[in-house]
Amino acid sequence: MTLFQTIISRPHRTRPFRGPRAPKDLVFVVVLWASGVLAIGAMAGVLIVLAIGAAPALTEAGLAAFMADGDWYPTAGEFGLVAMVAATLAVSAGALAVAGPLGILCAVYIRYYAGDVAGAAFRVVLMTLAAIPSVVYGLWGMTVLVPHIAAWQPPGTSLLAGVIVLSIMVLPTVAVLAEAGLRQLPASLYLGSLALGCARHAAIKRIVLPSAKGAVAAACMLGLARALGETMAVLMVVGNAVAMPDSPFASVRTLPANIALEMAYAIDVHRSALFVSGLVLMALVGLLLVMRWYWGGADAAQS
Amino acid sequence: MRRSLRPFVNDLVVRAAVAAVVFVLAAIVVHVVTRGAALVSWDFLTTAPRAAGRAGGIAPVLVSTAAVTAVALAAALPLAVGAAVFLVEAVRPHTVAARLTRGCLGVLAAVPSIVFGLAGNMIFCDWLGFGFSILAGGLTLALMILPIAACVAETTLRMHGEDRRAGYALGLPQRRIVWSIMLPAAAPGIFAGLGLGFGRAVAESAALIFTSGYVVRMPDSVFDSGRTMAVHILDLAMNVPGGDGNAFATATVLLVSVAAVVALFTALDGKQGREFV
């Protein structure tokens, strides 16, 4: 036994199938790596496209023009996005303010209150809510919600309508993700607190929820991200006037709605300006993702 | 609040929340279906729209919807499975490549649909020259379905770790293990993921108005433009005065199709229930 035949300690690379490589094996590896690269490329592609589309407007008007508190008259060269950004944030934050707590309550219900059958049935309800297309929500909002609000305070198409519709749409996301987070907790946490004499509600409020803080926060962040991106339902009920959201009954326009409404007939700089607003929207979503990654911990890569 | 009342009130709050959610769902579905079902008939499903959609049926819309969805699912399946197998077999969990891929899929999942519309418009309609077409719309939707389908596929594949080990122990090469063992074993779960993707695809409108087009006409090929059900509802509700009736009818048809397909996929998936919203 010579020195050559002794293997120096070295980390084993993951090639657990080493052997004579048939051409079929090579093709397989190439296809696999191509798929992985494509997934990365898809995301890169979206961002690159936004950047390319936005470049003309940015070079011509400069970023400051978009961030200034001006009006949005793109054909006249005015590109103030602030009102729409504010509206987008207002609608989304409002929706989360409603859907967040409600979603958590629903998750708590499924996990700790409902029996097997009731829990499964309610999950079906949530999945159905999630499956309803946004245009249908918009249609319902237009024909039921808006007239009701109009009866209270005209014109009806308002920030409030947007918040209500959006919160219904975001609720299933928050509820399902929060429930998944609660399920990750060790059973002994809840059962142990009950065994110590805590009432159910106290155990949940004081022990379970604080322990699941990370997952619940992540659920809310993802709900908020969805709210930010929602276009159609909001478009149909908020009135679409470009104005700062100064009252819940004000008519506003969100960034996604703006793109949807104007893209069809926008040309040149106007079209490019819409791409800029797309970039701003992505920046908001990106910010949320970063926050979620920071606080969410291990689950952050899942969605 | 008195101590003995507290548990009662807390429980009440939870149950009230749940009841509210169920009530809202019921209210929406009932409202849409009652206003729309009356107008749905065989005629409605098989004739073309007249008078900008106020009258007539939705036949070309149904065909376009089916075509766009078919293109989307056909494109998304290999991409999602490929990405999932890549994550399970080609890279170890914590390497740069794995984290980058998972990260990109995660970001893709959060991208707003309107942004997909913009990107799809530029990539498929402009650069690749498809113009407003079912193909462009379908491929854009495939990108939207990709993250969730890949996530479900990856989770399902990882559940078959035992089979993978058995395959390696028998001296099978990796390609054989993936193709003959893991993919067939994971197939039900993968199709469930596609079912979810279908639900999302058919509900989409924002990504399609600039990619598959707005025109109502019976498409002759995937290179023609076409209008899907969701876009049709949008148009009738927003731009066509008096279009409400048919909008509800179309919405009813849409809800029924989504319910049918999701139920079908769930049944195929068997006992492995998964919640992905």
Added chain:
Amino acid sequence: MNVQTTGPRTIDVSPGRVEASHICVENLTIAYGALTALSDVTLSIPPGRITALIGPSGCGKTSLLTCLNRLIDLIPGARVTGRILVRDTDVLGRDADLLRLRKRVGMVFQKPNPFPFSIRRNFDIVLSEFGVRRRADREARIDECLRAVGLQAEIGHRLDMSACALSGGQQQRLCIARALATRPEILLLDEPCSALDPMSTMTIERLLLKLKDSITLVIVTHNLSQARRIADRCALFWTRCGTGYLLEHGTMADLSERPQNQVTDDYLNGRVA
């Protein structure tokens, strides 16, 4: 000499016996990241016999087993030093043909893991990969393997049934049969009976005794009575400061009646867990 064989990867279809192989482990050390699981093991495993690796949990027995067919490569972060000679071929060599190795060294796991397809397909996947293409040959081989594990009578006529519909004991025997399909010279078994009921355990033990002469069997077991019943030689592993090592080896009689360590005596006579 390091002779790396990279010959044809097909199986000889003709009936007949394969010669069992001798395994020689020299100075084997296994580490997972910073933790050394097994330290400096030197052990000789005779051909055609049943060798039992015994000892409490965490001694590195399963790690040793997974090195013998290089399945340890699947664990990221595992590092192995030393030599393992399977009939004069160094299994840990850089150029070792792993696919061929695993054809020669079969493995059966603790929890039965038949593929979730039909029984026939469980075999077909393996057989067609190794060149047994003609239907008659495949049927013959499946028959031979099922007979070897005593399943031919029970399920030989129901090969299109799903493998997962079998009972636990039957599934494990099916896994053994599937491992035998490649005509291995060595069969590794990682606590094959721990998930099974006593009746199935007895059946499998009997079948291992039957297989003994033509195959070298290495079995990891926690069950000392099982080791007494079937093992020709035993290797007792123990831990010290979290690292496993080989304490003693020999026949069961040697270890029970003439132990060289107090620990051996205590463990085999039930005074220590």
